[in-house]
Amino acid sequence: MIHKLALIGFGNVGQGFAEILRDKATHLQDNLGLEVQIVAVSDLLKGALYQPTGLDVATLLEVVKQTGKLTDYPNSVGLKRDWDSLKTIRESNADTIVEVSYTDINSGQPAIDHCRAAFEHGKNAVMSNKGPVALAYAELSALAKEKGVRFCFEGTVMSGTPAIRMPLMALVGNDIREVRGIFNGTTNYILTEMESGLDYATALQQAQSLGYAEADPTADVEGYDALGKVVILANVIMNVPLTKNEVTCLGISHLTLADIQQAKSEGKRWKLIGRVKKESGSVVATVAPEMLPLTDPLANVMGATNAITYDCDLSGPITLIGAGAGQTETGFAILIDLINIVRGNV
Amino acid sequence: MIHKLALIGFGNVGQGFAEILRDKATHLQDNLGLEVQIVAVSDLLKGALYQPTGLDVATLLEVVKQTGKLTDYPNSVGLKRDWDSLKTIRESNADTIVEVSYTDINSGQPAIDHCRAAFEHGKNAVMSNKGPVALAYAELSALAKEKGVRFCFEGTVMSGTPAIRMPLMALVGNDIREVRGIFNGTTNYILTEMESGLDYATALQQAQSLGYAEADPTADVEGYDALGKVVILANVIMNVPLTKNEVTCLGISHLTLADIQQAKSEGKRWKLIGRVKKESGSVVATVAPEMLPLTDPLANVMGATNAITYDCDLSGPITLIGAGAGQTETGFAILIDLINIVRGNV
Numbered sequence: 001m002i003h004k005l006a007l008i009g010f011g012n013v014g015q016g017f018a019e020i021l022r023d024k025a026t027h028l029q030d031n032l033g034l035e036v037q038i039v040a041v042s043d044l045l046k047g048a049l050y051q052p053t054g055l056d057v058a059t060l061l062e063v064v065k066q067t068g069k070l071t072d073y074p075n076s077v078g079l080k081r082d083w084d085s086l087k088t089i090r091e092s093n094a095d096t097i098v099e100v101s102y103t104d105i106n107s108g109q110p111a112i113d114h115c116r117a118a119f120e121h122g123k124n125a126v127m128s129n130k131g132p133v134a135l136a137y138a139e140l141s142a143l144a145k146e147k148g149v150r151f152c153f154e155g156t157v158m159s160g161t162p163a164i165r166m167p168l169m170a171l172v173g174n175d176i177r178e179v180r181g182i183f184n185g186t187t188n189y190i191l192t193e194m195e196s197g198l199d200y201a202t203a204l205q206q207a208q209s210l211g212y213a214e215a216d217p218t219a220d221v222e223g224y225d226a227l228g229k230v231v232i233l234a235n236v237i238m239n240v241p242l243t244k245n246e247v248t249c250l251g252i253s254h255l256t257l258a259d260i261q262q263a264k265s266e267g268k269r270w271k272l273i274g275r276v277k278k279e280s281g282s283v284v285a286t287v288a289p290e291m292l293p294l295t296d297p298l299a300n301v302m303g304a305t306n307a308i309t310y311d312c313d314l315s316g317p318i319t320l321i322g323a324g325a326g327q328t329e330t331g332f333a334i335l336i337d338l339i340n341i342v343r344g345n346v
Numbered sequence: 347m348i349h350k351l352a353l354i355g356f357g358n359v360g361q362g363f364a365e366i367l368r369d370k371a372t373h374l375q376d377n378l379g380l381e382v383q384i385v386a387v388s389d390l391l392k393g394a395l396y397q398p399t400g401l402d403v404a405t406l407l408e409v410v411k412q413t414g415k416l417t418d419y420p421n422s423v424g425l426k427r428d429w430d431s432l433k434t435i436r437e438s439n440a441d442t443i444v445e446v447s448y449t450d451i452n453s454g455q456p457a458i459d460h461c462r463a464a465f466e467h468g469k470n471a472v473m474s475n476k477g478p479v480a481l482a483y484a485e486l487s488a489l490a491k492e493k494g495v496r497f498c499f500e501g502t503v504m505s506g507t508p509a510i511r512m513p514l515m516a517l518v519g520n521d522i523r524e525v526r527g528i529f530n531g532t533t534n535y536i537l538t539e540m541e542s543g544l545d546y547a548t549a550l551q552q553a554q555s556l557g558y559a560e561a562d563p564t565a566d567v568e569g570y571d572a573l574g575k576v577v578i579l580a581n582v583i584m585n586v587p588l589t590k591n592e593v594t595c596l597g598i599s600h601l602t603l604a605d606i607q608q609a610k611s612e613g614k615r616w617k618l619i620g621r622v623k624k625e626s627g628s629v630v631a632t633v634a635p636e637m638l639p640l641t642d643p644l645a646n647v648m649g650a651t652n653a654i655t656y657d658c659d660l661s662g663p664i665t666l667i668g669a670g671a672g673q674t675e676t677g678f679a680i681l682i683d684l685i686n687i688v689r690g691n692v
Contacts, residue, residue: 020660024519027521032518032519160658161661161664162512162516162664165515165516166508166512169515169516169686170508170511170516173370173380173678173682173685174678175373294646295648297643297647297667300646302641314366314506314677314681315505315507315668316668316672316675317668318666318667318668319665319666319668320664320665320666320667321667322661322662322663322664323662326662328660329662331660332519332520332660335660336516336517336519339518339519340515343691343692344690344692345691345692346689346690
C-alpha cells in the first residue's frame with residue numbers, strides 16, 4: 001500500500017528528504033517494500049501544492065531549485081495550489097505529516113500546532129524540528145497515543161545518527177542511568193580548532209565561513225541548541241518530564257586558548273557536554289564544558305561530529321558517534337522514521 | 347500473554363540471562379509489558395528440567411550455584427526431568443528456544459540442529475552462539491521465514507552492544523558500503539597493554555590471568571573469533587552470502603613491541619580490524635592488524651572494549667562502541683532479542 005506524505009516546509013531538510021526519495025525510490029520499494037508518495041508540500045514562502053494522486057518528486061525539486069518557488073510546478077487534473085499548512089494537514093489524504101518547517105525553540109510554533117492538527121486528524125507526524133519535542137513532548141505523545149498514530153523525531157538529536165531509535169529499540173530493558181554527549185557540532189568544531197592554536201574569535205569566524213555557525217552564533221556557542229537536545233533525551237529516553245528551565249546551561253564562549261592548553265598539558269580535552277543523570281529518584285540535567293580524560297570515548301570526537309554515551313545497568317556504557325547535522329543525514333532521519341512507521345515497529 | 351522459554355544450555359550466558367529475569371521481572375512487566383517464563387532448561391552436563399507451568403528462576407539459579415547440577419530442583423506436579431535438548435525443543439510448550447549451549451565454530455553443532463528443530467516445530471530461536479549464524483545463516487533464516495518464526499542473535503557480535511539490531515532497525519534505507527571494527531576484546535586488551543610497554547607474551551599472560559584469554563588463546567590471537575563475526579556481519583548486515591573460507595585472516599601474534607612503538611612514533615595505533623567492504627558488486631572480507639591514525643574513532647577504543655563503524659551513503663559513518671563480552675552483557679543480548687520478538691518488531 002502506498003504511504004502518502006505531506007511536507008510542511010520545503011527548505012533544506014525537506015528538499016534533502018525529497019532527493020533521497022527521488023534517487024532511492026526503486027531501491028526502497030524492492031528491498032524494503034516501502035512505497036511512499038509525496039501528495040502535498042506547503043511552505044510559507046515557496047507556496048503550496050496538493051495532488052491527491054501524488055506529486056512528481058523530480059519536477060518538484062527542479063522547479064524549486066530553479067525558481068525558489070513552487071508556482072511553476074505544472075498543472076494537472078486535481079492539483080490544488082496555495083493550501084496553507086493547517087489546511088494541508090487537515091484536508092489532504094496524507095497518512096503522515098513531515099514537519100520540516102522552521103524551528104522556533106522558544107515557542108515551538110507553528111510546529112506544535114501542526115502536530116496537534118495531524119494527530120487530531122488521524123495522521124502520523126515525523127520531524128527534525130526540535131520545538132514540538134523539546135517543549136510539548138508529554139502532551140503530544142499522549143495525544144498521538146490516544147489517536148493511534150505515531151509521533152517520530154529521530155532527526156531532532158544528532159540528525160541521521162540514531163541517538164533516539166537505537167536506545168528505544170536496542171537498549172530497552174536496561175536501566176539507563178545517565179546519557180551524556182556532544183550534541184552540537186559547531187562548538188565541537190570550534191574547540192577542535194582551538195586545540196590546533198586558533199583563538200576563540202578566529203575559530204568562530206572560521207566556523208561561520210564554513211557554514212557551521214550562523215551569523216548570530218548565540219544558540220550554538222551558549223549551549224542552547226544542546227540544551228534542547230538534552231530536554232528531548234530526558235523526556236524520551238529517560239522518561240522524565242524535564243523542561244528546559246530545569247537545565248543548567250553554560251556555553252563555550254568564555255573558554256580561552258590558555259584553558260585549552262591547560263587541558264592538553266593534563267592529558268585532557270574540553271568538550272561541551274550535555275548530560276542527564278538520574279540521582280535519587282530525580283534527574284540532574286546540564287550543558288557545560290567539561291575537561292574529559294582522553295580515555296573517554298567522547299574526548300576523541302573531533303570536528304563537527306556528535307556523540308552520545310548511554311550508561312546502562314546491563315549492557316554497560318554504549319557510545320554512538322556520527323554526524324549531527326547535514327541535509328542528507330537529516331533527510332535520512334525522516335526516512336528511517338517512515339520506514340519504522342510503515343513496518344509497524346514499536 | 348506469557349511468553350514461554352526453553353533454555354538449551356545453562357552455563358555462563360544462560361545463568362546471566364536467568365539472573366536478569368530473576369532481578370528484573372517486575373520492571374520488565376510493568377514498563378514493557380513483557381511477561382516471560384522459563385519452562386525448561388536442558389544442559390548436557392547439569393541435567394534437564396521441564397515444567398509446563400513455569401520453573402522458579404531463583405530456585406533454579408540457587409540449585410545450580412550450590413551443586414553445579416539441576417538435580418536438586420524440587421519436585422512439583424507435572425515436572426519432567428532429563429529431557430535431552432532435542433526432546434525439549436520439540437516437545438516442550440516453549441514459544442522460544444534460547445540456544446546458549448557451547449559454541450563449535452567449526453561444525454556449528456549441535457546448535458544448528460537445535461535451530462532446525464525449533465523452526466520445524468514453530469518455535470523462535472534466540473542465541474549468543476555464533477555457530478549457527480556464521481555457518482548456516484542462509485539456510486536457517488530461510489527456514490525461519492518459511493515457518494513464520496524468528497531467528498535472533500544479537501549476542502553473537504559484541505554481546506549486549508547492539509551491533510546487529512542497530513543497523514537493521516535504525517540504519518536501514520542506507521547503502522552500507524563497509525563495516526569494520528574491533529570484534530575481539532582479548533586482542534584489543536593485549537595491544538593496549540603492549541602500547542604501555544609489555545611484550546606480546548607478557549601481555550597475553552596478563553590477559554589469561556584476568557580471564558580475558560583462554561589457556562589456548564589461538565581462536566582470539568589468530569583472529570578466528572573476529573572472523574566468525576565478520577562472516578555474520580557480511581551475511582546479516584550486508585546481505586552477502588559470504589562463507590568463512592572467503593575471509594583472509596591474520597592475527598596479532600606476530601606483532602612485536604617494535605611494531606607498536608613504530609606506530610606510536612607515526613601518531614598511529616595497531617588494531618585488529620575485521621572488515622567487510624563492497625567492491626564492484628562483490629565484497630572483500632578480511633581480519634588483520636591495521637595501523638590506524640588516531641583520528642579514526644576505532645583507534646581510540648582501548649582495553650577489552652569492542653567497536654564497529656558502518657559506512658553509510660546517507661547517514662555517513664556511524665560508530666558504535668561498547669562491551670564485546672560479559673555474562674550480564676550477553677544475557678542482555680538475549681533479553682533484547684526477546685523484547686523485539688514479543689513486540690513483533692521487524
